[in-house]
Amino acid sequence: MKGVRDPAVQLLQRLIRLLRWRVWIQEKLQPTEWQITLWWAALAGFVGALSSLLFSVLTEGIHELLTGRSDGVVETMRQLPWWACVAVPATGGLLAGATLLLGKRLSQGQSSTDYMEAIAIGSGRIPVRSSLLKSAAALFSIGSGGSIGREGPMVQLAALQASMLGRWRRFSPPQLRLLVACGAASGIASAYNAPIAGSFFVAEIILGTIAMESLGPLAVSAVAAALTVRVLTDAQHLYQVPAFRLDSPWEMLPYVMLGFIEGTLAPWFLRSLRRAEKLFVVTTIPPIARLVLGGMLVGGIAIFFPQVAGNGYTVVLEILNGQVVWLALVGIMIAKWLATASSFGSGAPGGVFTPSLFMGASAGYLFGTAVHSFWPAGAPDPQACALVGMGAFLSAASYAPVMAIIMLFEMTLSYDIILPLMLCNVIAYYTAKGLQGESLYSESLRRKAAETPSAVMPMGKVRDLLKTKPPVVSSTARFAEIARLFLSVRVNNIYVVGEDQRFFGVVSLHDIKPYLGDPDLASLVIANDIMREEFPRIGPDQSLSEALGAFLGHPIERVPVIDPESSRLLGSLSKTDLLLALVEKRQQPTG
Incomplete structure (x- = not known):
């Protein structure tokens, strides 16, 4: 009857319209x-x-x-x-x-x-x-x-x-x-x-x-x-500090000494935390009792020094703004050290990042005050020494000097502090590394790696990274089937295989573009007519470096992994996975 159309033709036309949008998005936006x-x-x-x-x-x-x-x-x-x-x-x-x-x-x-x-x-x-x-x-x-x-x-x-x-x-x-x-x-x-x-x-x-x-x-x-x-929230930079100014190059000399002090103090601080942890363990009391004991110790110290409670943020603010008497700070610093060791050693879950900033600020302020009392021109502003000391202690404790420099700048937005901060951080970092081989984080990772060696996942061959069951069609697949697959999965190439999964070639999203304007012609096309036989491919036992060569010179995101003996399709390898694995492999120790 007139006006009645084949449902298969109507379906194909709808698929082609959707596929035109898919091709347009890929060509114009080119999302990788x-x-x-x-x-x-x-x-x-x-x-x-x-x-x-x-x-x-x-x-x-x-x-x-x-x-x-x-x-x-x-x-x-x-x-x-x-x-x-x-x-x-x-x-x-x-x-x-x-x-x-x-x-x-x-x-x-x-x-x-x-x-x-x-x-x-x-x-x-x-x-x-x-x-x-x-x-x-x-x-x-x-x-x-x-x-x-x-x-x-x-x-x-x-x-x-x-x-x-x-x-x-x-x-x-x-x-x-x-x-x-x-x-x-x-x-x-x-x-x-x-x-x-x-x-x-x-x-x-x-x-x-x-x-x-x-x-x-x-x-x-x-x-x-x-x-x-x-x-x-109304969050701004974390620490509001007074303006800092470097008036003379001679002021850099005390910062050199401060770097050595912070670099020496940080390893002792980390060792004390580990020693406290061992002391709590050897008591053989249950874990709950350890945490209660740790809390009681912190509370007992807080009776005399309430500043030890919490992570120390408010006290650091007072130090940076010169609102703490140096003599009182000596007692607060020692008390905070003991309280942090009590909390950490008892197994209290949390971090020591902010307490490290507290220790660095306290040591820096005390050092700046001492220098100022003997040589006012060498340290005209003890608060500046406290600020630099925070970064130096963090650098020495974490073994991440670049991070420490950037963090102190971001938290204070004080650009003028950059010169002494960089110098002091680097000196503290090398001093700590000479005194102690591992940071708090690296020691923890090494211990966990030793406890669970099976968790380490070496990535040396293509087979370690390949994804099985990539989108495939048979060589006799109709255009409508190919169109549906392109619309259902976000890939730019569909692999063409035989009944035994033997790899024949690839149908590219770009290759089907000429057929999108002619539904009648598209209805006659099968995968074998439009596939490309020449396409990069790799074997499962190739190294990751060799696999990288398959991507060079080809604007593709994935390559098929083929069994070299049977020509069977085993899976596909993503360029993203390959590059990430190469970066990870470069950081692994070589023995």
Whole structure:
């Protein structure tokens, strides 16, 4: 009848119209796998910032629940009676220990992988249940006034969100590790409002490289996180400090000495934390009792020095603004050192990043005050020494001088401090490295790698990275089938195989363009008519360096992996996975 059309023809015409848009998007926008990776990195940054903000709100809620006050933790400790100063941190330790014990029972058979382990020596998979319960335990430790930083669980949660996102999208191990690294960068950026430093924290400390293949996504994620925090809160730069000015080149001499001091002090600080951890372990008391004891020790110290409670942020602000008497600071610094060792040694979940800034600022201020008393022109501003000391101590503790320099600049926005900061950081870094072979982070990673050697995933051959079951069609497939496949998967090349999976060639998205204007001709075409037999291909036992040659000179994102004996299609190799694996391999020790 007139007006009645073949349903198959109508379907083909609809597919062709959709396919025209697909080809137009590919030709005009040309989205590559790297661009898609940056998009996912931005999303990981956004989600990571939200989780960090939620953790901060919950921490304040726990603090108010345990103390009945909404003031800062230091101010609260000043106002509490002596018995409450001891009881509140001890209660926080009890709740944290009970949560960790519950987590251990509920997570039997599930590892306690943290974000550093997942990125550096793992597959990027972070267990959900154990991570959430450990973060919940950190809420009680931090909210009750433990001398520990909140950046650790904030970064863990952000990395967990990124890991869940990558697993949902079924990312390959190299891509998943990179996405988890992006989540960690977003956590640091959210905690300190320092996106550049957040990127370099992960690049220097965990990945060990600042190659653009990894640094680019890290920067995008950190920027997305910082923007999210600034939109949802009134966050500005973290530390408001007076203006600093370098009046004479002679002022650089005390900073040289300060670099040696901070570089010597940081290793002793890290050793004391490890020694405290061993002392708590040899007591053989249950983990819950250790956390309670650690909380009681912190509370006992806080009776006389309430400044030890929390991560030390408010006291650092007072130091940088010259609101602390140097004689009182000596006692506060020693008390903070003991309190941090008590919290860390007892197993309280949290970080020592911000306490390290406290130690560096205190040592720097005391040194600046001493120099000023004997040589006023050499250190006219002790607060400047405190600021530089923060960066130097962080550099010596983390073995990441570039990150420390950038972080101090971002947190203060004081450009004039850059010259002494760079000099002091480098001296502190080399001094600490000469006194102690490993930083706090590298020692932890080495220990975990020794405990779980199977977690390390060497990537040396193509077969280690290939993805099985790529999109394929038979050589007799009709145009409509090819069109549906191009519309359902985001690839630019579809592989043509025989019944035995023997590889024949490739149908390119660009090659079907001439048929989009003629549906009648398209209805007659099969895959064998439009496929290209000459196309780059690699074998499963080729090295990664050899595989890279298949991409050179060809604007393609994936190459087929073919069995050289049977010509069977085994899978495909992504350029993104290959480049990430090459970067990771370059950072691995050679024996």
